[in-house]
Amino acid sequence: MSELVIYGSYGYTGKLIVEAAVDRGFDPVLAGRNREKIDRQAAELGCEFEVVGLDEPKVLDMLLEDATAVLHCAGPFSRTWEPMVDACVRTGTHYLDITGELGVFEAIHDRDEEAEAADVMLLPGVGFDVVPTDCLAAHLAERLPDADALELAFHAEMGVSRGTAKTMVEHVDEGGAVRRNGRIERVGQAHQSRTVDFGWGHDGMHAAAIPWGDVSTAYYTTGIPNITVYMSMPERAARQQRIAGMFSPVLGLPPVKAGLKWIIEQTTDGPNAEERASERSYVWGEARTADGERVVSRLRGPHTYSLTAETALAVARRVLDGEAPTGFQTPAGAYGPDLVLEVDGVEREDVV
Ligand SMILES: NC(=O)c1ccc[n+]([C@@H]2O[C@H](COP(=O)([O-])OP(=O)(O)OC[C@H]3O[C@@H](n4cnc5c(N)ncnc54)[C@H](OP(=O)(O)O)[C@@H]3O)[C@@H](O)[C@H]2O)c1
Incomplete structure (x- = not known):
């Protein structure tokens, strides 16, 4: 399987996603800015890891150089999306995040043309929101x-x-x-x-x-x-x-x-x-x-939060399998209305 980087891996939601990812056979590279927390988490789960701050563009590029996609879990995203999207565009890495912030969706939508030109997908909101x-x-x-x-x-x-x-x-x-x-x-x-x-x-x-x-x-x-x-x-x-x-x-x-x-x-x-x-x-x-x-x-x-982990990984799986339409995307725009039904325990009914 190609490489998935999970950034912000030791936060509450990052941790849930990482544990579910390892459980389902992904082999994620864990990343974040706190050496002690990353070290401990990576040792517990037997994962590769990298310590890098979002204010270190050169190190971020090195982290993403061989990756197919990054799943960004470090929020508030109004403070964190931009350096990661910049690094994805520079290195040709698909970008996923779990934001729910209206202004962040709009700001990433504005990067559509740039992402198209770099052949990368920008898909924010792969959690419960949205x-x-x-x-x-x-x-x-x-x-x-x-x-x-x-x-x-x-x-x-x-x-x-x-x-x-x-x-x-x-x-x-x-x-x-x-x-x-x-x-x-x-x-x-x-x-x-x-x-x-x-x-x-x-x-x-x-x-x-x-x-x-x-x-x-x-x-x-x-x-x-x-x-x-x-x-x-x-x-x-x-x-x-x-x-x-x-x-x-x-x-x-x-x-x-x-x-x-x-x-x-x-x-x-x-x-x-x-x-x-x-x-x-x-x-x-x-x-x-x-x-x-x-x-x-x-x-x-x-x-x-369980749904967030499952939907994020359902999307990550598609991306690693090569299904990543370039430019700004929405979850159902990229993968259709039935994407959410791939998660165990999700049911849909038409009422009227
Ligand atoms: N879409 C959804 O449905 C959904 C679901 C769950 C969560 N979320 C969103 O996901 C975000 C994280 O939630 P959480 O509950 O996991 O929070 P959390 O437990 O506070 O974890 C936040 C993580 O982000 C890192 N971080 C924050 N600012 C950073 C920065 N400037 N540079 C590098 N790392 C930074 C933190 O690292 P440090 O400890 O080193 O600061 C930590 O790893 C929130 O914005 C939340 O609203 C969305």
């Missing part, structure tokens, strides 16, 4: 090709990892976002609510709009120009988000963000193995045409 939602969006678009509006929602029984919480803090002052007439528009935090029937015993749930990655990617996958993404949350939490939105200039101050990240460091561990094994994730989507025709489909699958 594989299941992107696949559902593509499925709905196939069912209703004239759709001009798309609503997606997810319900995840979860706590979040330290890195995810810090990434949320990174964007806490940016408010919400939707796509209208093909353009991304900034809106207030949780500006819209609705009730969603996620199915499998999770009907009638309250959900509020969030600036999820699909506001960027579902448009590139489906061409549908109006997109809103919701996350299940109690009405009270949506109200609190709207109130917090009024304080976003304060929340955006560097000392406030640093304080919030410090609190996360002290209090957040991420879901444990038992929680990951017992809890599930749910995705719902509706596509509509201008004259009122509609289709609704939904998915359920493993816990968000």
